[in-house]
Amino acid sequence: MNLQLRPALVAFIALSAITGLAYPLGVTGLAQAAFPHQAGGSLIRRDGQVIGSEWIGQSFTAPRDFWGRPSATVDAQGRPLPYNGANSGGSNLAPSSPDLRKVVQDRIAALRAADPDAANPIPVDLVTASGSGLDPHISPASASYQAHRVAKARGLDEAxxxxxxxxxxxGPQLGMLGEARVNVLKLNLALDEVPAK
Known part of the structure; x- marks a missing residue:
């Protein structure tokens, strides 16, 4: 028995050290050296303060800001908490769900109430949550839909x-992966730099 136990224990300790310590430290060190911004969380800073990440959405609700995709994430007690990175996930409601239909209709009504002058169809990504609930991007069509409301609220020329x-x-990553997108946080920060008329 001891003849089998000792080599198994040595192999277990060696593999644990390699795969549980050396490999993660090596990959982390390589990532920090080659891609420090991305390895550090792709953080966005303003005046030296971290205000967000390029890859996690934020909840904007003021008329003067562009709004992101709805988020279906919740807190530990199951209460809605938009863009909760600790509990990423979608609503898991099927397209045929009456609950989803009601939520989408409520979101459409809120968008129409926020800008009654908008006559264009509302893009689907403004009324449906992403699978992760953390999506920081909207489609260019969704940004365009909101341009009138944002310009009016900020006192800016819509052009x-x-x-x-x-x-x-x-654009799409590598020119072919995914679709064109707009990072909501970056766009709102750029808007904050533009003086009103």
């Missing part, structure tokens, strides 16, 4: 707001 949308529209 200037649309220029900022275009400047903050990111």
């Amino acid at each position: 200037k707001v649309r220029e900022l949308i275009a400047a903050h529209t990111e």
Whole structure:
């Protein structure tokens, strides 16, 4: 028995040290050296203060800000807590769910109430949550839909707001993966830099 136990124990300790300590430390060190911004969480700073991450959405509700995709994340007690990175997940409601239909109708009503002058169809990503509930991006169509409301609330020329949308529209990754998108936090920060008329 001891003849089998000793080599198994040595192999267990050696593999644990390699896969549980050496490999993670090596990969972390390599990532910090090659991609320090990304390895550090892709944090966005303003005046030296961390205000968010490029990869986790934030809840904007003021008329002067662009709004992101709805978030279905919850806190530890199951209460709604938008963009909760500790409890990432979607609503898991099926497209045929009456509950989802009601939530979407409520979101449409809120968007129409926030900008009664908007006549264009509301893009689907403004009324449906993403699978993670943390999506920091909206489609260019969703940003364009909100341009009138944001320009009016900020006292800006709508053409200037649309220029900022275009400047903050990111293309597909590597030119072919995914779709064009706009980072809501970055766009709102850029808007904060523009003086009102």
